[in-house]
Amino acid sequence: MALLEVKNLDVTLATSRGPARAVRNLSFDLDRGQTLGIVGESGCGKSMTALALLGLLPENGVTTGSISLGGQDLLALDEDAMCGVRGNRISMIFQEPMTSLNPLHTIGRQVTEPMLIHQGMTRDEARAEAVRLLERVGIASARQRLDNYPHQLSGGQRQRVMIAMALSCKPDVLIADEPTTALDVTIQGQILDLIADLVSESGMALILISHDLGVIAETVDRVLVMYGGAGVETGPTASLFQHLAHPYTQGLFAAVPKLGSGGKGKSRTRLSTIPGLVPELADLPPGCTFADRCDLADDKCAGTMPTVHDVANDAGHRVACLKPDDAKSRMATSEAGA
Amino acid sequence: MSVFLAKRFLTFVATLLGASIVVFLVLEILPGDPSMTLLGADADEEAYAALRLKLGLDEPAVLRYFDWMWGMMQGDFGISYAYSVPVMELVWGAMALTVPLAIFAMLITIVVALGLGVFAASRHNKPGDYVVMAFSQLGIAVPNFWFGILLILFFAVNLGWFKAGGFVQWEDGVWLAVKSLFLPAIALATVQAAILARTTRSAVLETFREDYVRTARAKGLTRSQTLWRHVLRNALIPVITVMGLQFANLLAGTIVIESVFSLPGLGKLVFQGIANRDMPVVKDIVLLLAGMVIVVNFVVDVTYAVIDPRLKVHDV
Numbered sequence: 001m002a003l004l005e006v007k008n009l010d011v012t013l014a015t016s017r018g019p020a021r022a023v024r025n026l027s028f029d030l031d032r033g034q035t036l037g038i039v040g041e042s043g044c045g046k047s048m049t050a051l052a053l054l055g056l057l058p059e060n061g062v063t064t065g066s067i068s069l070g071g072q073d074l075l076a077l078d079e080d081a082m083c084g085v086r087g088n089r090i091s092m093i094f095q096e097p098m099t100s101l102n103p104l105h106t107i108g109r110q111v112t113e114p115m116l117i118h119q120g121m122t123r124d125e126a127r128a129e130a131v132r133l134l135e136r137v138g139i140a141s142a143r144q145r146l147d148n149y150p151h152q153l154s155g156g157q158r159q160r161v162m163i164a165m166a167l168s169c170k171p172d173v174l175i176a177d178e179p180t181t182a183l184d185v186t187i188q189g190q191i192l193d194l195i196a197d198l199v200s201e202s203g204m205a206l207i208l209i210s211h212d213l214g215v216i217a218e219t220v221d222r223v224l225v226m227y228g229g230a231g232v233e234t235g236p237t238a239s240l241f242q243h244l245a246h247p248y249t250q251g252l253f254a255a256v257p258k259l260g261s262g263g264k265g266k267s268r269t270r271l272s273t274i275p276g277l278v279p280e281l282a283d284l285p286p287g288c289t290f291a292d293r294c295d296l297a298d299d300k301c302a303g304t305m306p307t308v309h310d311v312a313n314d315a316g317h318r319v320a321c322l323k324p325d326d327a328k329s330r331m332a333t334s335e336a337g338a
Numbered sequence: 339m340s341v342f343l344a345k346r347f348l349t350f351v352a353t354l355l356g357a358s359i360v361v362f363l364v365l366e367i368l369p370g371d372p373s374m375t376l377l378g379a380d381a382d383e384e385a386y387a388a389l390r391l392k393l394g395l396d397e398p399a400v401l402r403y404f405d406w407m408w409g410m411m412q413g414d415f416g417i418s419y420a421y422s423v424p425v426m427e428l429v430w431g432a433m434a435l436t437v438p439l440a441i442f443a444m445l446i447t448i449v450v451a452l453g454l455g456v457f458a459a460s461r462h463n464k465p466g467d468y469v470v471m472a473f474s475q476l477g478i479a480v481p482n483f484w485f486g487i488l489l490i491l492f493f494a495v496n497l498g499w500f501k502a503g504g505f506v507q508w509e510d511g512v513w514l515a516v517k518s519l520f521l522p523a524i525a526l527a528t529v530q531a532a533i534l535a536r537t538t539r540s541a542v543l544e545t546f547r548e549d550y551v552r553t554a555r556a557k558g559l560t561r562s563q564t565l566w567r568h569v570l571r572n573a574l575i576p577v578i579t580v581m582g583l584q585f586a587n588l589l590a591g592t593i594v595i596e597s598v599f600s601l602p603g604l605g606k607l608v609f610q611g612i613a614n615r616d617m618p619v620v621k622d623i624v625l626l627l628a629g630m631v632i633v634v635n636f637v638v639d640v641t642y643a644v645i646d647p648r649l650k651v652h653d654v
């Protein structure tokens with residue numbers, strides 16, 4: 001049994017326009033030391049998935065399905081028990097390092113907090129550990145930094161502090177929700193390398209959320225592509241980048257310069273973008289969420305739940321689509337034409 | 339820090355000077371001749387003139403202003419026209435009532451408002467929240483003098499727990515003095531507490547939406563730990579701003595409430611002073627009240643700097 005098993009996860013948000021399914025029927029699992037990337041356009045439910053794992057959905061949200069961590073069903077836990085999981089067994093790093101730290105508390109106080117509540121350390125022990133953590137994430141003169149306030153640190157340093165804080169209780173799963181989007185390009189690489197190093201060093205599992213395919217390609221073993229709250233394609237990174245089995249994945253990749261996988265050398269520039277806008281959640285069709293924008297879709301797609309197919313011979317590379325063969329032959333022609 | 343204090347002191351003096359000019363000008367423009375009020379309407383012209391000369395009312399306004407300021411700087415607050423005693427003496431006696439009354443009312447305001455505001459926020463959109471909001475709406479709508487009268491009728495006349503008015507001097511027992519200020523303080527505090535409770539509630543709700551609160555929850559803090567450790571202190575900043583403004587309102591409120599409860603405080607003194615055209619008393623008290631408001635603002639600014647490390651003291 002995998003460390004983290006998510007089965008048929010559904011997140012429904014009560015809105016003024018009725019219930020909106022922000023995450024629908026999502027399943028994936030993750031083992032110790034594995035890294036999973038979640039990609040998809042803005043609003044496709046990446047953050048909602050992450051927050052559902054932590055039990056921190058907005059007040060109008062309801063989760064169904066099952067999330068099991070080390071065999072324990074997290075959705076069955078009460079709020080107190082979930083508090084013992086958050087920051088302890090599952091940690092999260094957020095997108096905005098500028099606002100994710102409390103401006104009125106010192107760095108030391110914020111980094112030691114999880115250790116004080118979860119591990120019953122004394123203040124001195126926690127401070128010593130915080131110095132070690134800050135040094136590990138690459139903060140210079142860590143001991144002095146403990147008494148600094150967030151506004152005295154740069155964005156990159158703050159994100160390092162967030163990472164130190166997330167790692168302080170040696171979690172089983174680390175969720176990084178667009179950890180570098182708000183940072184300078186030069187810093188982005190450093191932070192990603194740091195996360196990758198820490199993950200391989202500690203053997204925890206990583207869920208990296210991003211809409212930057214370059215980031216995904218370089219950092220994770222497996223990828224889950226989401227659209228409209230649903231997982232449309234998942235598989236090992238190399239296989240996924242090679243086959244692009246779902247029409248949405250194809251569109252997503254065509255929308256950005258082609259990245260180094262497959263060693264084609266010449267990078268493609270913006271060839272096409274996916275036509276249409278991401279629809280409102282409440283307006284999504286009951287069948288395939290992508291049907292409205294898919295040029296391969298026919299009348300059946302919008303009304304029927306897409307079937308799941310294995311792609312090529314790759315273990316664990318699956319696509320949820322009613323017309324995988326059409327998508328495949330299109331890929332073949334575009335590869336030939338390139 | 340000393341640069342900060344020096345700067346603040348200069349601002350303090352400048353503001354006070356500005357206030358003194360405004361107070362003086364307003365009283366200059368105010369119709370009514372003190373000699374007329376003091377001697378009655380049917381004294382003869384010579385008596386009026388003699389009195390005006392004695393009080394220095396014939397001198398040019400500018401000269402009288404500087405006389406007043408010069409006296410104040412030497413601690414000479416002038417002599418009351420109406421009572422013929424030093425204004426200092428009158429003010430001192432009245433302050434022993436009004437300052438404790440204002441502080442008492444402010445304390446009630448803070449305790450009640452913070453308690454109810456935080457409670458309402460933690461019950462957001464639940465019955466507890468609605469009840470608090472309904473009461474605070476009522477509290478804002480009720481005029482304080484009318485509420486004061488209701489309090490007297492109920493607690494003093496019907497139940498007999500308190501005296502209907504008047505002040506027991508501090509020398510006659512601290513407890514009795516406090517007790518005689520109890521109903522007036524509540525009458526003063528009600529509106530302010532209602533306003534501040536709303537401010538507190540919305541500040542707490544606002545802060546709960548901050549990213550760092552989500553971080554705190556993601557660390558495994560419970561909702562109440564998050565409230566106490568990460569929300570309250572941040573929410574306090576707008577609350578303190580409103581508190582500072584409210585102190586000025588409270589001082590103004592004492593003028594009415596002291597009349598309702600027949601308390602011989604600053605409010606009553608200035609009220610009678612205006613009626614009697616007792617200019618030295620009015621001028622000095624208004625200036626004193628302005629000074630108190632400025633001091634409170636200063637305290638508020640220093641509190642910001644203490645709460646928020648992003649504000650260096652010299653930025654204030």
Ligand SMILES: Nc1ncnc2c1ncn2[C@@H]1O[C@H](COP(=O)(O)OP(=O)(O)OP(=O)(O)O)[C@@H](O)[C@H]1O
Nearest residue numbers: 013015022041042043044045046047048049058281
């Ligand atoms: N409190 C809420 N009430 C109703 N709908 C919400 C709420 N918060 C988010 N949503 C909707 O849920 C959907 C999923 O949002 P989510 O934040 O998971 O997107 P995302 O994939 O993380 O996007 P991004 O890349 O912009 O972060 C969006 O369509 C969003 O509009």
Ligand SMILES: [Mg+2]
Nearest residue numbers: 046047048177
């Ligand atoms: Mg997001």
